[in-house]
Amino acid sequence: MTPTTTHRPILISGPTASGKSALALGLAERLGGWVINADSQQVYADWRVLTARPSVEEEARAPHRLYGHVDAERSYSVGDWTREVKAVLAEAAEAGAAPIIVGGTGLYFRALTQGLAPVPEIPDEVRAEAEARAAADPAALYAELSLRDPDTAASIDAQNPVRLSRAWEVLQATGRGLSDWWREAAPPLLPLETCLALRLTCDRDWLYARCDARFDQMLKDGALEEARHVAALSPPPGSGLLKPVGAAELISFVRGEISLEDAAERAKTLTRRYAKRQLTWSRNQMADWAEVSAQENFDFEGLTKLSSIST
Secondary structure (H helix, E strand, C coil), rough: CCCCEEEEEEEEECCCCCCHHHHHHHHHHCCCCEEEEEECCCCCCCCCCCCCCCCCCHHHCCCEEEEEEEEEEEEECCHHHHHHHHHHHHHHHHHHCCEEEEEEEEHHHHHHHHCCCCCCCCCHHHHHHHHHHHHCCHHHHHHHHHCCCHHHHCCCCCHHHHHHHHHHHHHHHHCCCCCHCCCCCCCCCCHHHEEEEEEECCCHHHHHHHHHHHHHHHHHHCHHHHHHHHHHCCCCCCCCHHHHCCCHHHHHHHHHCCHHHHHHHHHHHHHHHHHHHHHHHHHHCCCEEEEECCCCCCCCHHHHHHHHHCC
């Protein structure tokens, strides 16, 4: 299809293994669109299979942006992503391509549609302390955050170490809570009312079964080879190389510390927990997004019509 600018930007959010990428690719092919990543795990270069990044074959079917372009040793934040996606949106507009932004990182979508808080750079030592404490005892760190910054604590997932450490480091470094900074957010790049915002929903048991089956397929598709490569790099604790769900478990197997059966079972459990947190986030934070059932065949024709500016 000839590229067109007659369609609104499309945002697709949902839990891992729900079919977001398939929906995005199908729409991109119909609209002459670009698929733009909004998943914090899929930005890293060293893990393609384990993070379920689009395959080389899928990337050949439509332009893909912001996938696998970050060295894992580089600190990469929502601010970095927002700056990069701004440039990609400008390029897509110049090319006359519909932007289709897809991923499971809620904070990326929040920054995109509500604006980015002007939080100062956090000193490396504070960030390191926050990550170490979140990894060692997240419950204790959350309890401290709840006492010092209850507004932010109430808005984040207490079991998500990345979000927890971010909230604590901002409070520690600036003396102000993250929720307070958010009230000073810059104007959004894509106000929600200008987009077709889609939120994939599904039954939890259905999703868990897909998570398990997909992990088994990842092992067949090369996740262990990726783990051997990453293990050879000897990543230190807190490295971006260890952030993808299941990465630490597969590396432990490669190093002979646990069996493959144990590594797979632990990784599947963590993936199901991650999917559950994503479902909870989207239900609470994206209630005004249009719901699309992940368990039914996607209505590509209907969604294409909904995205039309003339509707």
